[in-house]
Amino acid sequence: MPISLADIVTALPSDETWGPPTTTDALVDGVPYAPYSKGDKLGRMADWTTEGKDREGRGGRQQYNRNYRDQQVYGAGTSSLFAVQVAEDESSFSVVDNTRTQKTRIFGRGGNRGFQGRGRGGRDQRGGRGNYQNARVGGRGGQQGYGYDQRGGRGRGGRRFGWKDYDKPQRNRDSSVNIKPEWSMLEEIDFARLMKLNLDTSGGEDMESYGFLYYYDRTYDKPPVKNTERKLNVVDRAAYNVTTSSDPIIQELADKDEATIFATDNILSMLMCAPRSVYSWDLVITKQGNKIYLDKRDGSSLDMVSVNENAADAPLEASEGNKDSINFPGALALEATFINHNFANQVVMESETSKSDMTHENPFYNPSEETEPLASKAYKYRRFDLSLEKDEDPLHLIVRTEIDAVVKNSISGDDQFLTLKALNEFDHKAQGSGGALDWRTKLSSQRGAVVATEMKNNSCKLARWATQAILARADVMKLGFVSRINPKAPNHHVILGVVGYDPRKFAEQMNLNLANGWGIVRTIVDMVRGMKDGRYVLVKDPNKQLLRLYEVPMGTFEEGEEGEEDGTQAEGGEDEE
Numbered sequence: 001m002p003i004s005l006a007d008i009v010t011a012l013p014s015d016e017t018w019g020p021p022t023t024t025d026a027l028v029d030g031v032p033y034a035p036y037s038k039g040d041k042l043g044r045m046a047d048w049t050t051e052g053k054d055r056e057g058r059g060g061r062q063q064y065n066r067n068y069r070d071q072q073v074y075g076a077g078t079s080s081l082f083a084v085q086v087a088e089d090e091s092s093f094s095v096v097d098n099t100r101t102q103k104t105r106i107f108g109r110g111g112n113r114g115f116q117g118r119g120r121g122g123r124d125q126r127g128g129r130g131n132y133q134n135a136r137v138g139g140r141g142g143q144q145g146y147g148y149d150q151r152g153g154r155g156r157g158g159r160r161f162g163w164k165d166y167d168k169p170q171r172n173r174d175s176s177v178n179i180k181p182e183w184s185m186l187e188e189i190d191f192a193r194l195m196k197l198n199l200d201t202s203g204g205e206d207m208e209s210y211g212f213l214y215y216y217d218r219t220y221d222k223p224p225v226k227n228t229e230r231k232l233n234v235v236d237r238a239a240y241n242v243t244t245s246s247d248p249i250i251q252e253l254a255d256k257d258e259a260t261i262f263a264t265d266n267i268l269s270m271l272m273c274a275p276r277s278v279y280s281w282d283l284v285i286t287k288q289g290n291k292i293y294l295d296k297r298d299g300s301s302l303d304m305v306s307v308n309e310n311a312a313d314a315p316l317e318a319s320e321g322n323k324d325s326i327n328f329p330g331a332l333a334l335e336a337t338f339i340n341h342n343f344a345n346q347v348v349m350e351s352e353t354s355k356s357d358m359t360h361e362n363p364f365y366n367p368s369e370e371t372e373p374l375a376s377k378a379y380k381y382r383r384f385d386l387s388l389e390k391d392e393d394p395l396h397l398i399v400r401t402e403i404d405a406v407v408k409n410s411i412s413g414d415d416q417f418l419t420l421k422a423l424n425e426f427d428h429k430a431q432g433s434g435g436a437l438d439w440r441t442k443l444s445s446q447r448g449a450v451v452a453t454e455m456k457n458n459s460c461k462l463a464r465w466a467t468q469a470i471l472a473r474a475d476v477m478k479l480g481f482v483s484r485i486n487p488k489a490p491n492h493h494v495i496l497g498v499v500g501y502d503p504r505k506f507a508e509q510m511n512l513n514l515a516n517g518w519g520i521v522r523t524i525v526d527m528v529r530g531m532k533d534g535r536y537v538l539v540k541d542p543n544k545q546l547l548r549l550y551e552v553p554m555g556t557f558e559e560g561e562e563g564e565e566d567g568t569q570a571e572g573g574e575d576e577e
Contacts, residue, residue: 171320173542176280176301179550183537187527187549191275194547197519199386203473207258207381207398208249209358214348214376216407216418216478220498223444232482232493235345237375240364241266241303243295245286247400249363249381254291259383259396261525263294265471268399269464270302271524271538272517276460278309279329280542284557285524287533292525297557305336307424311434311457326490327430335490336424343422343480347498348376348405356406356415378403378417380472386522397521401472416475419503421465423454423479427487439483439496447499450481455510463512469503470514477503524549 224230243264244250250262263271270281271294281302284295296302307329308314315329316322325331358378365374380401387394404420428436434457437450455462469477478500485492507514527549528536537550 171543173280173317175282175539175542177282177297177537177539179539180552183550183552185548185550186531186536187547189523189547189549191545191547194520194523195275195516197523198513198515199388199519199522200515201384201386201518204382204384204471206473207253207383208360209378209380210249210360211358211362211378212374212376213356213358213378213403213406213417214350215354215356216405216420217347217349218407220347220480220495221500223497224495229494229496231485232339232342232495233346235342236372237345238365238370238372239341239375239377240362242364243267243298244400245293245295247363249379250293250398250400253381253398259398260290261292261294261386261395261397261521263397263399264296265399265401265468266302267294267296268397268471268521269467271521272467272514273460273463273512274520274540274547275516275545276310276463277540278314278460279306279540281540283538285528285536285538287528287531287536289533292528301333303337304333305340306458306461307332307336307426308432308434308457309461310459311432313432313434315432322431324430326488327426327432331490332426332432335426336422339424339482339493340422343482343495344404344420345375346495347420347478347480350376376405382471382473384518386518386525388522395522395525399471401468403472403474405478407476417472418500419465419469419472419474419477421477421479422482423458424493425481425483426490427484430487439481443481443496447497451479451499459510463507463510466503466507466510466512467514467517470507474503476500477506 220230244262244267247264253259254262267283270277271283279301282297282300283302284297286293286295315327315332317328318325322328355376356378358380362374362377363379380403382399382401384397384399385394386397402419403417405418406415407418408414409416425436425439427433428438434453436453436457437446439450443450465477478498480498481496482493483496484490485494524538531551535552535554535556537552537556539548539550540546541548
């Protein structure tokens with residue numbers, strides 16, 4: 001039956017107010033009611049927008065307390081009316097373990113009493129991963145005072161160099177050459193663009209060959225007996241590193257119009273491996289008519305052999321806090337250059353009756369002026385075709401390559417050409433070692449790990465060596481492992497072993513793409529070809545991954561100006577290293 005509006009109005013209460021009746025009783029349906037205090041702060045019943053209380057990491061409990069320290073629970077402003085009195089405190093209750101345990105004492109490096117748990121950090125189980133409070137002790141070389149890194153030590157599982165590098169100030173290195181105000185910048189190329197280039201070329205052809213080669217001493221391939229390692233001796237031999245435009249053979253080939261571009265393998269390999277470089281370097285490019293010469297300055301950084309250039313924690317300069325002067329980057333480069341020069345001369349068998357002569361004699365040696373005998377060295381001038389389909393005229397490049405020794409093939413008996421290079425270990429525990437293993441103990445048992453670490457820390461150097469060997473069409477690239485006799489004595493070294501590699505397979509292991517290198521060369525050459533005749537300088541930025549091309553006056557870097565250039569790291573040029 002429908003209700004009329006009049007019945008509804010009649011049913012309304014006659015009081016002036018409506019709602020629940022007002023009462024002074026503290027009971028609501030027999031349940032005590034907690035009075036509301038206006039001093040209380042209203043919090044959240046549930047909040048899913050912030051991290052939970054028990055979330056570990058990134059602040060954890062401390063972060064939660066900081067976020068909620070100003071928020072109170074509803075009703076906290078009044079006394080606890082309904083607190084339950086616990087008859088006995090259960091927080092102090094614990095189960096007692098009556099079983100007897102044998103006390104373990106840990107000795108050796110990285111171990112300490114009470115510091116148990118199998119050590120994962122450091123070499124040969126140095127350091128450890130026991131209870132967290134003692135984890136900071138670490139192993140030998142562990143980082144004391146950093147709770148985030150419990151591994152300690154070095155080697156596999158050791159502290160990763162470069163960890164938290166975003167907190168470290170960026171290094172400010174100096175340029176390899178002083179950029180003068182009168183130089184005008186023409187181009188700026190970043191490495192990201194260079195790495196996308198690609199140009200397939202042929203294997204090249206031999207034009208001329210000069211010099212002679214001694215045979216390699218195979219006894220160095222045998223692993224040394226303990227405590228009988230061979231010391232690296234100082235072998236004074238005349239070796240030359242003449243720049244492109246000063247090479248008389250290249251001048252003859254240019255006069256015959258055999259090619260358009262001329263370079264040496266030392267210069268060309270640096271340009272082809274430019275994206276891997278970290279330190280600053282520079283090339284001098286001279287354009288004369290339709291000829292382009294890729295040169296280097298006297299005393300250029302290209303004459304030096306860098307050490308751990310690509311390591312995450314590369315050697316520091318004195319201005320960066322390094323107090324060990326023998327491990328400065330410049331001192332290490334000078335030491336590595338000295339090692340490579342003497343190593344190549346020591347591991348060959350000098351015999352005038354047993355050597356391999358090239359077609360012509362060494363073009364740089366003058367017996368009337370030199371007092372030292374010639375080093376084993378062969379110069380092969382090889383031509384490569386860099387032409388594209390759209391080119392009307394062919395574009396050829398002639399490069400002077402170097403071979404260090406020759407060896408008889410053990411199966412066929414044919415002569416095989418070798419390049420001889422040396423990697424050096426200065427101190428595997430010092431800053432800048434890049435987490436390298438101890439060569440004395442690991443080279444024979446973990447040679448692959450040692451080489452892999454060197455590929456990571458010296459990516460640019462090894463890529464250049466492999467490129468030079470491939471350009472020279474060498475059959476084998478011999479890598480020597482040379483270490484200091486005493487880590488604090490940089491003048492005395494010992495040869496720990498020699499390993500031979502196929503340069504092409506070695507390049508594949510390093511993910512080295514020669515087609516990319518040829519693409520970089522062609523790109524730089526095309527830039528210079530479109531400019532007027534003159535002199536240009538290509539500089540690698542010391543702190544950024546990019547190249548800059550400058551136009552400089554024609555007389556730059558001539559006689560009398562070398563001393564004015566900053567960034568010269570060591571004496572080089574045509575003199576003996």
